[in-house]
Amino acid sequence: MRKLPPLNALRAFEAAGRHLSFSRAADELAVTPGAISQQMRILEDWLGAPLFRRDPKGLSLTEAGQAALPHMREGFDRLAAGVRLMKASDGPCRVTVSVAPSFASKWLVPRLDRFQELHPQLDVYVHADMNLIDFADDDVDVAIRFGPGGYEGLISERLMSETIVPVCAPGLINGDPPLKEPDDLKNQTLIHDDSNRDGVATWAMWLRAAGVDCDGNRGPRFNQSSLVLEAAVAGKGVALARYALAVADLEAARLVIPFNYETPTDFAYWVVYPEAKAALPEVASFIAWLKAEAQEAEPK
Amino acid sequence: MRKLPPLNALRAFEAAGRHLSFSRAADELAVTPGAISQQMRILEDWLGAPLFRRDPKGLSLTEAGQAALPHMREGFDRLAAGVRLMKASDGPCRVTVSVAPSFASKWLVPRLDRFQELHPQLDVYVHADMNLIDFADDDVDVAIRFGPGGYEGLISERLMSETIVPVCAPGLINGDPPLKEPDDLKNQTLIHDDSNRDGVATWAMWLRAAGVDCDGNRGPRFNQSSLVLEAAVAGKGVALARYALAVADLEAARLVIPFNYETPTDFAYWVVYPEAKAALPEVASFIAWLKAEAQEAEPK
DNA sequence: ACTGGCGATTAGGTTTCCTGATAGATAAGG
């Protein structure tokens, strides 16, 4: 016989432990901080053991709390997934996907209508955001991320790998000055992408690898890859682009690769989602479609 | 932002769905049936969809309810596992194992002191029961079962395979009448084990396979394998035994195998437990130990 | 037709939970 403490106290603990703050937990659950404080006292009394250390400088979890927190998260995730299954919902239902703005505009959105065709009853809500999202906070079903993979407590499935290529507007190739070989980059404006985290090629790295002796820090910088590409399309200079993002512009001849000097990267695109979300048919459909699209796009 | 219905209603649903009876759910949760009924109404109102079909002939789940139920079970399992982790408990803690009485007495209990040596701080509670148990109802962490495997919604790991052999007290071999070959069984008392489900060799099946023409239904019957073995030790006749259960008596020469005619069976011993239980260190230790012991015992 | 088992329903009481106010403690800023 399963004996559980008051369930609301568990939910409060899950939120408080995740935020490491009673106030933010209270905010999330739409109650006052006092309520959370009381619930935690009740829970700790029930257990006979403390869950939080109330240090003057902030809250932290005891070992017991630390150990239990992931299970609480996973447990409530499961319940939430179950609840969504209950809402029979012959009506339209929604999949929310969190994705970086550039990947959304350059890769995902152009393909979305194909998903709509396959699943007319499903609405996709694209939540474009630079930051990693918290699946418990925001109402996000699945995320697409570019990085090294291996996201803690979540299922990560590799979508596609990526390579870095230089791109520019076609006019620059035979312009004045011309752009025929890497050394010509010394005379070009370099456009920089600051959105990439460590581990992805920068101009400085690329130039060094290509043997071009030149300061790779000149030129305009953008914090979104899509802006970088649009600047390149507008002929503002030469950019280092992630191939998957540039491919549409390359195929439309709005961009060209001046010289083929690919830099593969260990980073890849990943679909990331909490285990419990896979139980929702609409989410499962979307993930399956994503993987199929990526498969098709991958061989280039 | 995760929006959940009243958690108590979900718990009530999980119990009601599992029992397919409001009364039994009420019993389990120690409330009145009316309370369950109300909770279900609240939940269905909240969802805007029915979860149960109230047929005159009994309760059944709607499709939505059916789909959601396993998630509720799993969700509460996770929460329960988390709660157990909270109770830091440097004190002694307990692993409850459900096992058939014969296997308990003939295999598990003789080895338990070795587990105690390895984990002195852990207490093992052996819950011997013929029936399959319900992990949610009873407070059982892990079960050992003899059968075909593949238990729904639970993790099943194969412990060891099994073979069926005839056994008897040593004195019967050269007794009067003697017991030298299968045909001599016509003159012996056959002891029957009724505890085995379909698919495990009976005397009738064994005699037919061995080409002995004889009615295999004579003789005393027991509903527990351990009683069968003890009758054989006492010289009451010849029994068909599961090797794993008889091995201790064979090694001690209280029993012998009159002629080697093994019958392998597709059934095997399995450790079975809910996924969430694996998170508990004491349960994980016990399962690991079980598998190691079985490994050692298996080669015979 | 009677009886027992099961679920639905209602009114009313009990427990749980939350609020709002208050206090203490800390850190940043003037």
Added chain:
DNA sequence: CCTTATCTATCAGGAAACCTAATCGCCAGT
């Protein structure tokens, strides 16, 4: 040093959730 902001703890009172007890209707098996 004092102010302000932020955070948690605590308490009393009230709101909301929850449960009981009693009753009804329905069916099945005496």
